[in-house]
Amino acid sequence: MTNQSSASEIEPVAVPKFYEFIPDILSYLSDGVERSNKEIYTAVAARSALSPKQMKQLMSNRRRLVYVDRISWGLTYLKQWGAVESPGRGRQKISDEGKKLANQYPQGLPSEIVAEIVRGVKSNSSTATPTQPAKSDTKNDVPKVAPSTSEPANVDESTPQELIDESIAQLESALVHDILERVRSISPGAFEQLVVDILLAMGYGGAEERGIVTQASRDGGIDGVIDQDALGLSKIYVQAKRYGEKNTVGRPAIQEFVGAVHAEGTQGVFITSSSFTTDAREFAKKLSGSTSVVLVDGDQLARLMVKYGIGVQVERTYTVKRIDEDFFDEA
Template identity: 35%
Template sequence: MLKDHSIDYQDLKQGARGLPSWDGLIYPTLLVINEAGVLSRKEIRRRVLRVLEIPEELTTIKYENGSNVLTDRIDWAYWDSTISGLLERPARATYQMTSLGKKLLNQYGIKIDSKVLHSQQKFIEYRQELAERNLENGIKEQNVDEVMVNNDGSESIAELVTAAKNSVATELLARIQQADPSFFETLVVKLLSAMGYQGKNGTAITTKATGDNGIDGIINQDPLGTSTVYIQAKRYQKNSSVTRPEIDAFYGALAGRNASRGVFITTSRFTSGAKDQAEKFSIVLIDGIKLTDLMLKYQVGVQLKASYDLFEVDDDFFE
């Protein structure tokens, strides 16, 4: 058993600072999760460090921003494995192996690396979505060094920040698609409330799972409910789209309440027919990309990791 022996960390693919690279850590990360069944993020880190028996002076190396190099690389290993479909989350902040993960672990063993992960269909779909987001923002797929060389400082930083946000937004959507439908309904109500639709003294609720007649959330913008927004939330996978009949059904639910304001939110996309029908009925549509962009803008489901100030010399000061 894994717990009865250790792995020589020097046998793993090496990165900078005398430590295994993040994809060199995929192998021990999958091993400890596979053995345990289900592990929390904290326990994954602890067990990987235990089996590697890395010298203490190496376990304390930090990046310039203060984060620990080794734990960051372990985190990257299990997160990329999750994006690629080798791991799944049975509960909040916990991970377990999928059948694909077990298959690839047995097939590649210690040689499993980023090339293996990134050739999986789920990761390919993830990259396609990320590329789509970057394209919408005018960002070409290139590495950090290329961005810094090809642009001046302010443009480089702005582009890098946008690319980083797009990456987080893509990860957000993957997390939402793995969550329960009821969680998604709660999420969209919280998002619209954060956007200010609830008003100062209004209310925001999700409806019961049954008997909602096509309405998943209700936001009263004032105490008397004279201005109300009705929400429908559809948590679909990427290969599914919201079609015109679903817009018709939502409009029927709105008409049954004599409502004029509806928002239809999905994790996937809307067909052209759905978009045309929604425009006729004045229904606001929010697809998966717009949803996660709004979550970043209004900081719902995310937290600010760091902020930086960019300076330039004040020429007027020296006049």
């Protein structure tokens, strides 16, 4: 175990909303040239002057870049409105209606028109037929998009996937709060067993789940021991403190635990249902030599319980499906 945060974590930065990319997408495709999705993502990112940090920001699932997802959704809205069409797999080009719209606004789509397009697509998303742009003006053959008196801020700023992620995050946050209330009400002995169970669920202790809670009268400052190998040559020593929310763990408690770990081995994890003082965290972070200690506070503890299914159960499951490109590519 380590007491350092992952160096690969990218600090969250603000990335333009999906609808803010729509003007640049339409402008880039306005020359009528057919382009791949990848070309569009790269060009629109450049036109939007995204910073390196913005282009490295990952979605909550850690599988896709935020800017790519949002440009993709901006492209989807333009396609559903009728301004862009797909002549082939992963290929996009501006439609005749899109050209008319681009010609109508050569300096770029104003925000109120973007908002109208987004609202138009959303209002028709439950219909069986594709969304169509407004009928053309018979005099100049330019599609009419009625400017809205409402500001773009009234349009949902998140993509459908982001709305799902945000809802899940809200549900998890409420669940974490409820878990901590329950955890703080169990007995100290039950809390020690809970901590060992979580570490075993995370994979420590191997397939045989080699982990025990020590006897209360003989723990010597150690509440649990996890054997990392079958012979018990490598061990993780555990301290579990079931405290109330306002009863924080300070540096003296960490120093005492480090001493106990040092007398037995090299690795320790201190888990509490409350939180640690800044001094305690700094002390653990600056440990050098053979002993290392990881600190896990109440919030992180509850989130680990959710992630590894300790003390929780699945209420319902939703399946989100996407197109099978291989199926249609082979057809």
